[in-house]
Amino acid sequence: MQTLQAYIHDCLQPYNQATLHISDLSIQRGYGIFDFFKVQQGQPMFLDDYLKRFYESARQMELPVPLDTTELKEVIRQLIQANQLPLSGIKMILTGGYSESGYDIGKPNLIITEQPLTLPDQTIVTNGLKVITHSHVRELPEVKTINYTMGIRLLSNIKAAGAADMLYQQNGIVSEFPRCNFFIVTRDDVVVTPDKNVLSGITRKNVLQLARQKYKTEERAVTIADIAQAKEAFLTSTTKRILPIVQVDDLVIGNGKPGEITNELLADLIALEQTQL
Structure with a gap:
């Protein structure tokens, strides 16, 4: 440094x-x-x-x-x-x-x-992540403020649970991670992301645009019940690109392995990044 x-x-x-x-x-x-x-x-x-x-x-x-x-x-x-x-x-x-x-x-x-910057190891992409939930909605979620008090305070909870991150939810409706956006893929291949109480991530925007070229997409409320029925789940961020989620609390997503659509969208995102060079 x-x-x-x-x-x-x-x-x-x-x-x-x-x-x-x-x-x-x-x-x-x-x-x-x-x-x-x-x-x-x-x-x-x-x-x-x-x-x-x-x-x-x-x-x-x-x-x-x-x-x-x-x-x-x-x-x-x-x-x-x-x-x-x-x-x-x-x-x-x-x-x-x-x-x-x-x-x-x-x-x-x-x-x-x-x-x-170091990008995520391929092992994470291959195996997927476990995340846990916490009841919280960020103040001014549409603004990228320097206030990360809740996310940092919960780091010990995440570690104790053997998880990779904390997904915010309130009254059973999920929103976002402290530093990432959240997506699910339904059983009929609809790519869905929460539409309220979330930061408008740039990677989120790019993934939605890429997904629309091949699949139906929806920006709407996503519930814990929706996650239980989902075929796939993943997070998006600038530094993580797309990472598959295979477990949320005690809910195993799909067959417990990263999904085909998740991996396909990751490949598409990497290709899109190459057009910026």
């Missing part, structure tokens, strides 16, 4: 020297937004979609972004050029700014970091 560059305070500087003052509202109150995208062979993946979501999150949180889209793209280009990483993730954070009161919004601080 010592050789990597980060963007903060309007310039690139060494990552290990990039700091914020303790008065920043992200520290005082956990107030801020972020977004994250993948970079392969020096090319940001689906950058326009991620920037659109970043600016919309900032708007909803009343945080003016100090750079316009063109300027932000140029900073990202410079960061990628400076770090020369073959596979990486770039995180853009917009904080609540330095606040004299520790409560009022100040001038937002824009931070952009780039770190090496």
Whole structure:
């Protein structure tokens, strides 16, 4: 990390020297937004979609972004050029700014970091994941805030259950994971994803578009009962792409193995990523 560059305070500087003052509202109150995208062979993946979501999150949180889209793209280009990483993730954070009161919004601080990225091991794709559920709905789920309190607090529960992640649900209706979207495939090959109380994931969007080319798709309420009847289930995210889910709590999905449609959509997504290079 010592050789990597980060963007903060309007310039690139060494990552290990990039700091914020303790008065920043992200520290005082956990107030801020972020977004994250993948970079392969020096090319940001689906950058326009991620920037659109970043600016919309900032708007909803009343945080003016100090750079316009063109300027932000140029900073990202410079960061990628400076770090020369073959596979990486770039995180853009917009904080609540330095606040004299520790409560009022100040001038937002824009931070952009780039770190090496490792994609999921093939063993996970082959075997699938077990996940567990928890009763919770994120505050402002359509906004990508820096508030991950519940997800982090539940890490010990996930580990104790021998699971890979925690799927949020409320009154039997599931929504999302702390960092991923959720899909099922019904017995008649309909690809379904929850439509409420979820972040509009970019990978979620791409998977829906790919699935529509071959299957019927639905964005609607998904219940625990739907999961019990599902033939397949999987999660999607920027860093995980598509990972099959073979168990939710005590419910074994389908035959307990990753499904054909899940694997097919993963191959399609990888092919779509290649068109960005």
